[in-house]
Amino acid sequence: MTAPHRVVAVPDVPAAVLGWRTWRVGRRAQQRHVLFSPLTGTPWPVARPMVAACASPRHTPPGDTCPCGLYAVADTTTLGWSPSDHEVLGVVALWGEVVEGERGWRASHAYPRFLLTGPGISPEQRAVVARRYGVGVHALDRSPRDLARTLARPAADALRLATDPADVADLLAEATRRREPVVPAPRRRGWRSWLTA
Template structure:
């Protein structure tokens, strides 16, 4: 995802942006996966990025394209909703992602060293219910958000989650000003 020119680099702040995931059937159940890489997002803990080009630099690096990508505007992610999927891919979903650790801010989004789903938008009630394992709001036309977000650990960034302690930059406020 091309997110434009560099704006700045920070550490210890958070941002919420938009991205697309694959929904995959794994041996552990239904899980979110990367659209680009062969990677499953583990429920309950943030995903940590590595650099496939240079393991020696901090991820993400301003001069590299590594890290978890997220857009300020959901429209910038729509092209990732369609593509060639692996046989285990059930569908693709759009959602908001909480980015943390080292952040590279760009004109149209961010790249980060750590990421966790923040809110998911799912068209199928059965898949929405299966994705409730991530402990974040899962919104679906056939499923009330309350029934799909049951979690004892709280959602990423919620007051009950240890994952939400740092300052947060929202894509909703960033896109409007």
């Protein structure tokens, strides 16, 4: 297992805010293992934080009166979805500058913690995405949109705030009453490696 390409100094990650959000996995051959922001189509980098951008030169994201920043929500039922079967649900760590809003947060820095994928994502894609991003990728027998709409808030909170990635599979099984296949996060990679770097 190789180390992350670049170890970033993220002193405030232990205080990261954890929220739900969606990504889209690419359809084209070169993009099948890349996470994209569903709305902007921005690819998320591997083994380094996603950093928010804004067209305004007057502030750095997230702006107080500007909608810029990397989004996450507390309640999965408030997430917006496209009709794409390539959208995935997951928990993201937000840190740096974080602005709290009504539904959740906007932040300057983010990295995925784990992903929940539907039948539209192949086992091969799950395996490669898990290895590349260093996060656990769980398979659902339904669309992640359906899970997001029906996940009870206590179960969603338990999943969102799970401190040990190994607990996610158990919590997911409890929430869905079904044991889902999982590609576990590779050791010594992903966001947890930053905490001890």
